[in-house]
Amino acid sequence: MYTTKQLRTDFKKGPYAWPGGYEFVWITTDGSLLCNSCLVAEKRNVLESMRDRQSGHDFHTGWEIDGFAIIQETFDSFEEAESLSLSIDFCVHCNRALNLNN
Ligand SMILES: [Zn+2]
Secondary structure (H helix, E strand, C coil), rough: CCCCHHHHHHHHHHCCCCCCCCCCEEECCCCCCCEEHHHHHHHHHHHHHHHHHHHCCCCCCCEEEEEEEEEEECCCHHHHHHHHCCEEEEEECCCCCCCCCC
């Protein structure tokens, strides 16, 4: 299980991966993506939900983080990303378009 301790460790490496300078995004236990800005803004909810999960009380709030990914590019709009024919994922919270490098 991905723990708050791992999250803190990985968070210190971010928000950009080296080499490459690509942005970290966070993967929730339900398979959604959360951008780094949203993680910072919702840190209290995330840590509280993950602590509950670690102690065996998984309330599935949607804030439980299960790891991270690295994005190659971000876009101002869905249309911009679509025009480049790239596969797009979105931040589950702010709906920002993310392009995953996986
Ligand atoms: Zn976001």
